[in-house]
Amino acid sequence: MKMMFNAAVKDIEISGIRKFFNKIQHIDGMISLTIGQPDFPTPTHIKAAAKKAIDQNHTNYTHNAGIPDLRIAISQYMEQKYNLYYQADSEIIVTSGASQAIDTALRTVLSIGQEVILPAPVYPGYTPVIKQCGAIPVFVDTTENEFKLTAEMIEPHITDQTVCLILPYPSNPTGVSLTEAELKDIAELSEKYNLIIIADEIYSELTYDEKHTSMGTLARERTITINGLSKSHSMTGWRIGVLMAPSHIAEQCLKVHQYTVSCASSISQYAALAAYTAGINDAEPMKKEYRRRRAFTEKKLLELGFDVVKPDGAFYFFAGIPSGAASSEQFAIELAEQAKVGVVPGTAFGPEGEGYIRVSYACSEQQLTEAFKRMEQYLT
Structure with missing residues (x-):
């Protein structure tokens, strides 16, 4: 029987990160610097809040946008942390992870044939959704500007069909962020071109x-702001993201969200309530450790001859492989097979990533030390 599929779905490829992982997962004893999640456990008080929610039978559907107390807590958290205010009752939607928030935002604003500008190299989760909407991703190569996307770089790519700009910062895979001055320029550009x-x-x-x-x-x-708890509170598996936007945008996003997931997990929402209130500073000890690992990783990469742009945030280096090395994928395969160290080839983040690898320092110092020891032996 001939199967009928949506053409946009048939054209989607499995994530380059996942495809590469499948190639090397059979290797025993490998140290993985590929991981995109914190290596810290979810804070104890957050887990306790989830257990309490189960015991109190908070296991029903919630409001589509999330439980009211959680949205109030998110509003207060964002205002305190970033001087960013969104109304709890009409401008905040709790989603099943930031990925679902991104999906919801794109499906809300895009129509067939419209264009979306985004930096390259970039996290591979945006492009498939854009294409499923019948829209067109337009990539701006940032490799010549230390992975910074600026208003000056964006403007030549704007056409009559451009409706949306994606700004991921700090960036996955580069860890590079944007300053307030750089963001102001982009804000002015977005106003100019609507x-x-x-x-x-x-x-x-x-x-x-x-x-x-x-x-x-x-x-x-x-602006549609995407955030969540996966990275800040080491809650990747809890699947709590947040979509925030002016009410006239959020109202439309809520329709898409409602018919996609109804609501985020009720138990995870009660855990998130603890994270956004009592756990408002839970990220600080993790950040302190990441800062130390960043310094260690930068030092080792430079010693081994990698080209390095120091990241402003996240927990990645997007490092240029030493001169004379093979392609990014071949380099990563040989490193895995011969040194038993896993990194992600830069091409998993688009063709602009050729010549680079992504190295995660979201693992223990002991693992980082052994990984770089093995890399040194391989390279020499």
Whole structure:
């Protein structure tokens, strides 16, 4: 029987990160520097709140946008942390992870044939959704500007079909962020061309040198802010994300969200309530450790001849492989097979990533030390 599929789905490829992982997962004794999640446990008080919610039978559907107390807590948290205010009852939607928030935002704003501008290299989770909407991703190569996307770089790519700009910062895979001045320029550009901005700020709590500036404070009426607890509170598996936008945008996003998941997990929402209240500073000890690992990783990469742009946040280096090395994928395969160290080839984040690998320092110092020891032996 001939199967009929949506053409947009048939054209989607499995994530390059996952495809590469499948190639090397059979290797025993490998140290993985590929991981995109914190290696810390979820804080104890958050887990206790979830257990309490189960015991109190909070196991029913919640409001589509999330339990009211949680949305109030999120509103207060964002205002305290970033001077960013959204109304709890009409401008905040609790989602099943930041990925679902991104999906909801894109499906809300895009129509067939419209264009979306985004930096490259970039996290591979945006493009498939854009294409499923019948829209067109337009990539701006940032490799010549230390992975910074600027207004000056964006403007030549704007056409009559451009409706949206995606700003992921700090970035996955580069860890590079944007300053307030750079964001102001982009805000002015978006006003000039009437663009919607989707600001993916999931790593906002993991910035090391300068305080994170949220685009919603600069272009509130045209910004959809994406955030969540996966990185800040080590809650990747709890699947709690947040979509925040002016009420006229959030109202439309809620329709898409409602018919996609109804609501986020009730138990996870009660855990999130603890995270956004009692756990408002839970990220601080993690950030302190990441800052130390960042320094260690940078030192080792430079010693081994990698080209390094120091990341502002997240927990990744997007490092240029030493001259004379093979392609990114071949380098990563040989490193896995011969040194038993796993990294992600840069091409998993688009063709602009050729010549680079992504190295995660979201693992213990002991693992990092042994991994770089093995890399040194392989390279020499």
